[in-house]
Amino acid sequence: MIDKNSGLSYYRQMMEYIQKQVDGGVYKPGDRLPSEKELGAIFHVNRHTVRQAMMELAGRGLIYTERGKGTFVARNKPELIDYKVSRRTRFTHNIMDVGLIPGARVLRGMEVAAAERVAGNLRLETGARVVLLEMLRSINQEPFCISTNYFPAHLTPGLLTRIDEISSLYDFLDKHYGLRPTRTYSTFQATFPGQDDAAVLEIPRNQPVLVVESAMTGEDGTVIQYSVTRFRGDRSKISVGFD
Amino acid sequence: MIDKNSGLSYYRQMMEYIQKQVDGGVYKPGDRLPSEKELGAIFHVNRHTVRQAMMELAGRGLIYTERGKGTFVARNKPELIDYKVSRRTRFTHNIMDVGLIPGARVLRGMEVAAAERVAGNLRLETGARVVLLEMLRSINQEPFCISTNYFPAHLTPGLLTRIDEISSLYDFLDKHYGLRPTRTYSTFQATFPGQDDAAVLEIPRNQPVLVVESAMTGEDGTVIQYSVTRFRGDRSKISVGFD
């Protein structure tokens, strides 16, 4: 099982072996693997060596552990959600159109001084007053993405006093302020979540997130919204049309 | 330094402490941390406990290790390359425009039967003949992304015999086949690299990649190219304009 002279460390050989077992369908998503003790006996290695293999495979997302229960093969890709981004993207409609149940919860709402990056994207001076609105969006009751939105404070007076009324952000902006923002650009990055984001999205910190930064302008070209959205990497596939 | 009764494990306390030190600028990107032995002495814990903290922080991308040298604070953010994607994106020009040196190397070129996903995107029958062209693109001599491109074989006869001539893919397609593909859509995902991709991109398997899938059509609307590109997450920021 383990080749002591292969030049490859034991735990790497174990990783390859288990990866093959999973790829080959010997263990299917959701299956329990043998316990660490059993694997140690099977491969004739110490339990800590088993653990090193398990931990690396878990970090890679192939398996996950539950204390007291065992180690399990990860659910493949929990149904990637194809999320379409266009000039006017509306989360609620977007999700409902594919037969899923959207949800939204406001995490933070406050007026702050614009940091350099925020000010630059909103075409304001650094330190200008902006409204920060952070929302958790969920699909079928499960966390999907966190969106941090910034608006020039003078364009959205009293927004924070009406936070409870927000169900669809775009409807809200149109109804109260006559704002109909359209997307001018978006950037995409793959990174790891910060501690807070990981907790809210209910993912471990070593699971990647897709970060989308966008700027929106009104019909007259003034920038009225800048947002940074972190999508769960295991759930999200963002698609952009160029038509 | 370590609170034995905090309820938090030692290695997690160490992780928090070191994260704070890095965030606070005590250790800057590229700095060497104290050795594992030294950290063990500082925190009054065993070297293995130190290692567990180090390994998790490395998995998260905060630090990296070099055998025989030490442990260093990662330098990730500063070198982000803003890569613009539009209807007609040309890697070579794109990179040169921002003053960097692009490079390309063909990894694989072969004619294969189209798998379901490839066929569907190229609007062909599953099993139809397609040309696969896989290229590594680098910036300033460092791996940046791997692009796997598929073309209907009947549109690009003899492509594989001229692989050596490819420097700019789009120039090549235009010159030899009169093809001028324009992008119709792209999808973005954040995941982990496969073993081969990780090796070619020179990143560990637990560092995220940004996967961009795109379809390109000719002027008459026929799909002439489908590609899957894996960008190094630590280097890439893909931007899309909606104008």
Add this chain to the structure above:
DNA sequence: GAGTGGTCTAGACCACTTA
């Protein structure tokens, strides 16, 4: 040769789940 991280073993105790 001294110092670094990488791997492996051995044994212990803990927290949690299940029966």
Add this chain to the structure above:
DNA sequence: AAGTGGTCTAGACCACTCT
């Protein structure tokens, strides 16, 4: 109570880098 993964200690040897 038995089994599981989680944490910690202790000691050993290795491969590599630097000087």
